[in-house]
Amino acid sequence: MPAQTGHQGMFPGGQAFLLCMLIWLCGSLAQAAEPVPPAAEGMSVAANDAEAAADGTDLPDPTPAATVALATIAPGEIYWERFGHNMLLVTPPGRETLSFNFGYFDFEQPGFIRRFILGRMLYQALAFAAEDDLAAYVSDDRGIVVQDLALTPRQADDLLRSLVDAVRPENRDYLYEYFRANCSTRVRDAIDSALGGGLRRQTSGRSRGFTYRMHAARLAKDDAWLALSIDLGLGPDTDRRLSLWEEMFIPGMLQRYLRDVVNSEGEPLVTNERVLHPGRGNAPAELPPDRRTSMAVTGLSVAVLLLWLSSRARARRGAARALEFTAFLLHLLFGVAGAVLLFLWLGTDHVAAHRNENLMLLNPLSLALAALWLLGPRATKSGNTLAWLVGLSAMCGLAVKVVPDTFIQQNLHWCLLFIPIHVSLLVAWRRSTVTR
Template sequence: MCLSSVATAAPRIGVITMQPGEIFFERFGHNAIVVDDPSLPEPLSYNFGFFDLEEPGFLGNFIRGEMQYRLAVLPLADDLAYYRDVGRGVTIQWLDLGDARATALAQALAENARPENARYRYDYFTDNCSTRVRDALDGALDGALRRQLQGRSRGNTYRGDAVRLASPAPWMWLGFDLGLGPAADRPNSLWQDAFVPMRLADALRQVRTPDDRPLVATEAELLPHRLAPEPAETARPWWPWLLAGLAIAGALSWLGARNPRWPALFALPFWSVCAVAGGLMLFIWCCTAHRFGWSNQNLLLFNPLAVLLLPGAWRLMRGRDPGRLFGWMLATVAIGAVLALFLHWLPLLPQRNVHWIALLLPVHAGLLLALSPNRTGRHA
């Protein structure tokens, strides 16, 4: 009688949340669903975060926004071993789903983990390892998770969380901040916030089951966190960026009044960066599926047209006339930066790039003033 009872007992379902790591793709944390089935020798971890670097065309798929991830199932002890070795903390939330829902979820996960079903097209914000955990739980709860989280918001955005969590790696947060367009700046619901594993863990604590019981029955720490903590939420003031931009613009104007070679020496690498960064933004918009990088208004600040200014800057450094179209193109690039400010003021689809506008609009204006053909005595 006891053996029969154990054999038919429903599994326990838990969600494990791993704290951020030090490698760039570990900066955002991770999570997985644990199925503790009494009929199996040990708990299993259903982990949606596996990808294959050796997969043919992996790099090209990554660049185009067509990367494939898959669900893998492995013993929980094996899944935890890596996080123990690198010092990443892990907590578990045991869920009160009820026997029928827990059994149905375990069966659905096992079916999803079959080789023919395991792969999915990854999207960093809307279809990642954490949103897959969220969606699996929502299915087991007959949509109750989404209903309780969709209409509530803390004002977080995809850009805000991406930049915050990437902040320990300067190149990484710069990439997110410059490369994301206005679609990343809409306030998220708690449902959308769940693309971050730690946000999902916070949300689960507030959810109630369809039977009006707290979804999270108990929580426990499986591994202590020995690395730096998750970056805190901090406001980003724009005025230091404006002060820096005005200081650079003032210096350029002062130097240009004495010898245009000096502002041209600054302009050459600056316009090169604008051309390369703007070219990448344009490529993301026109040639990839990274839709959160589309319509990026930073294109007006890092204008790809700056590449046409490079020959003129080189001529100015050598004391020569910059060319007939230099003045017109110089004004066009500066007007683009003014247009970025105008678009920021519009309520239609604002992009949270005021700090970049505050820095770069004065710089473009300073270069226009310092290198204008009328000021340098040259003719466009």
């Protein structure tokens, strides 16, 4: 079978998430260009019987006495491992335990790079010998917790039948979306189906007030560049308050909320929870970081530098050149970032990146201003118009927050970073063109 590597949700590199965003997107594409070894998020099946199971050719006939458990894998160090992983472990009577894993993709699938960029990634549901599948996570020293599920014989039978059907070659591919259709949501949906919709009924009407953005930020917290890149690329769709049902796109949340779920007989669904492998023991943060102060200080510091350079540009040629280069570089970065955000919205199926209000802060028109600064600022009507349009666009990014029901994106921290810089760039442009 083709070489495969596993991958979990979101962001975060589908995925997951994410999947979307600027520096993170560029890094993801670099990874995609050079396939990761199969052990990255799972492993190739070594034993002949498990190899056949992965191909869907030697799966057991469903039986009503199968036992079912959920295995939850702790987050790892690599960016696509940040959100954790999970799988269903099913043991038919008299057979070895199989893992049903929805977190694999194939680098050799037709149009892989194009699908990745456009948000049309195909993931696969595969069956493995559980011992071999779990060994890969143990070798990476990632924690593994197993929860035994109290299903009736009929429910276990129905679940096994649906899983066997899901991993057949003609059914195994599914369209991946980092928040709503990932490895964890497929596992959640399979359990819910076995319970006759009981899991959804018990969790869809309750909320802790978390959002997709908050989960992405807290799980990527230890990697600042990854966290900022994902956050910058996420649009307002990710700022809606989630129900517990929706939060279970995170494997750790599915594990947590199953503890309070009851089965069809009113008994706890989880009968036993055990640590299969303790792993590193570094639990992810419970809350996302608050970056407003640090980003405001950074924005004001850059603004002060620009204003200082512009005040000295008339008297010192070195200051003028430093100002022109700094303004060129900033507008180039803003313009490229804005062009990427615009493409993610209008040219891809990355729904989480659509209607991104950061486009007001990162206007693609900045590319034209970058060219004008590179050539040397001149007091032209078109140049002045561009400078004012870009500056006012950034200010509108904050002003629209007075309409909270329409502009709901939680990007105040980005406003605090970019608006002082844009205001100082506008002032610097005016000073430079007047000077000349």
